[in-house]
Amino acid sequence: MDKLKHILLSRNVILALILVLLGSIFIGYVIPQQFTTSEIDLEEWKHINPLFAVLTEALGLHHMYTTPWFVVLLMIFLFILLLSTFEQVKYSHRATFGAGDKEVGHEVKVYIAHEQLLSTLKKAGYVKTFQDAIITRFIIHPWGYWGNVLLHLGIVVLVISSLVLVITEQRGLLHLVEGEMYRSGDPWLLEQTGMLADQFILPVSVRLDKVDVDYWETDDVRHISTVVSFIDKEGGSRQYHLGINKTVNSRGLRVYQGRTYGNSFYVEFKDKNKREFPLIIQIDHPRKRDKAGYGNFFVEGIPFEIKAKYYADAKKASMSGNDPLLVIRLVTIEQVLKGISQKKSGTKPQLNVETEKMETIAGEVSLGLGESGTLGPYTAMLVHVSRWSEIIFVQSSGMTGIFTGFIIIITGACFTYFIPPREFHARKTGNGYSVSWKASRFEKFYESEFEEIVKRLEPTVRS
Amino acid sequence: MNNPALIDTGLHWIAVIIYAIAAVYNAVGVIFNKEKAERRSYHIAVTGLLIHGIALVYRWIAAGHGPYMVRYEVLSSNAWVAMFLFFIFVKIFPKIRQASIIMFSATFLLIAISVFQNPALKKVPPTLNSIWLVLHVIFIKISLGTLLIGLAFSIFYVMKKRTGIHWLQRLPDIETMDAYAYRFAGFGFIFWTNATVSGAIWAYQSWGRFWGWDPIETWSLMTWIFFGIYLHLRRFFGWNGEKAAYFFMLCFVMSIISLFFVSLIETSIHSEYFTEE
Secondary structure, eight states: OHHHHHHHTSHHHHHHHHHHHHHHHHHHHHSOOTTTSOHHHHHHHHHHOHHHHHHHHHHTGGGGGGSHHHHHHHHHHHHHHHHHHHHHHHHHHHHHHSOOOSOOSOOEEEOOOHHHHHHHHHHTTOEEEEEOSSEEEEEESGGGGGHHHHHHHHHHHHHHHHHHHHHHOEEEEEEEETTOEEOTTOOOSEEEEOTTOOOOOOSSEEEEEEEEEEEOTTSOEEEEEEEEEEEOTTSOEEEEEEETTBOEEETTEEEEEEEEEEEEEEEEEEOTTOOEEEEEEEEEOOSSTTSOEEEEEOOTTOOSEEEEEEESBTTSOOSSOSBOEEEEEEEEEEEEEEEEEEEEETTEEEEEEEEEEEEEEEEEEEEOTTOEEEETTEEEEEEEEEEEEEEEEEEOSOHHHHHHHHHHHHHHHHHHHHOOOEEEEEEEETTEEEEEEEESSOHHHHHHHHHHHHHHHTTSEEO | OOOHHHHHHHHHHHHHHHHHHHHHHHHHHHHTTOHHHHHHHHHHHHHHHHHHHHHHHHHHHHHTSOSOSSHHHHHHHHHHHHHHHHHHHHHHOGGGGGGHHHHHHHHHHHHHHHHTSOOOOOOOOGGGOSHHHHHHHHHHHHHHHHHHHHHHHHHHHHHHHHOOOGGGGGSOOHHHHHHHHHHHHHHHHHHHHHHHHHHHHHHHHHHSOSOOOOHHHHHHHHHHHHHHHHHHHHHHSOOOHHHHHHHHHHHHHHHHIIIIIHHHHSOOTTHHHHOOO
16 A cells, blocks of 8 residues: 555656646647537548547547546546645644754754743744754744645645536526527527536526627727526516626526627518518627628528628717618529549549539618618518627536635745745753754755854854 | 827837847946946836836826737736836845846847837727736736746856856856746746636636636646646756756746737637737
């Protein structure tokens, strides 16, 4: 058992483990990760890098941080860290309260009464931490010996809390239009749940009551805020104000204001036979007053792709979005032949058929609120415009642990690098003491401390 | 004369010129042991720091936010913090005085690069409107400043050991320089950790997640681990001297990549403040 402990705590094993973790993070950076990359982009990357793609698929490198082997690696790291923390507690306890090393450094003889020794060292900021018949030990900043313990303990707390968070977290994202209600249990626009988390079902229904957006004179967004109502099963309702950096905590949930928002356009399509096709077009808000926001849509029964864009203001004079201009295009998309070429694959000749997309515009119309116009074989009318906004719901545990871990790490690092402990040993010899001194770190900076203390004990010094 | 951009860039250019003069005086003073020139370089640099400070405050008022939105102001404020920190540390640790030759040049270089960036004022987006962002930025700047001093001593260490350059002999002995590099690496590590923590809290407050493996976050974590390894090697493997100095330089390069280059080549949440539209 001791041998195993010795191996696990050997400096080389720890260093190797840190390097493997570092390497894994680097691979996670180089290889696109599925939680930050779209499926299309990931496929494209695999297509461009066929050799890496095989390895990536086999080892799950495209979801590095959720692969079993990475979790195992993290567990080993955590175990060793725990073991090391425990060993360091023992060491720090010994270093703080024990008799210390027999040989501490260059010894100087002083003929001085015990009380005088105590008062001189007290004045210099040294605390008596140990005394027996022979040895008296003083330390300045004795808690500095606990810096490494805290550093390692902090990392343990941080990693455990992060794991708890990752495997239990539930996140749901919604795009709600003003007045729209999201009922508890409805599907999310986007849902992310940890390995051990159930499907994320809100305990309440949510209605978006209002969206407000302020702009700088440069057209950049100054502030986004929304008013949402939580409606419980009994029909009771409570209103909350959300904003960027202004979250709401309620019923164990944290609710965040998302960064994306825009306008929702209710457009009524009618064909020649007066058949109606209601369409709701939801588009991201334009970034500038003279720029448009874009979106492409398909509607059942309409054999065209609908390409839409809108300007925040029909006159392009403001960003308010109160008088937007919607432009709709009906487009047919066909794959047309671009060319045929012949290439040899092994011994067999192969035909290579190249096609390209060709768009044909079947109709285009610009609509202000309440306006109608002809759009190819349809008439289109903009009936209503309202705002939509992104709202994020999170249910998680572990965040307190993560921040506690961070605080412990910082405290540990401060203890280690700002306040290195220095020891002063006094060994009883006849009618005086042999005194010596050492610093746990950065001895070069504090050498003069010992000289100054010894000077204060003069003229009784006999070196 | 009512154009804020003109006043701002004008003040910055004055600061650049003053820092350049200070760097020359300092180099002459340190290399040729001209005490008067060295002392004068400090006076000139303090003047530069004052004018530079006025430029930053003026820009802060004109823009309505701190110097953390566009590369121009980020680099410029990094230069100011590095110089300011050096003046503080030189009071606490007088032996680091000769590091001025690298600190003055680095400050001049940072502000000189900044004035060639687009100085247009950019309004702060709502996600960046948080006290945690301010702390995040302050900690990063302090970290960079302390690491620069550590870098100076690592370079001095190698130069003094490898060459017989005369003026290097007036630097502290190589053991002391090695200890300074180690200690300032420790300081830098603490502030880098603080920056990471405040950044995580800010991300949690803004987006509901404390870590998202954003490219800059990932590079920042790798840099933190690199410095962790450096400190580990020194503490437990007894690394010191030349190999520790080289490893510190590697860590410093990592930090520079994280801070200045990743946002140029990668799409990142952090790019929001670096985008020059």
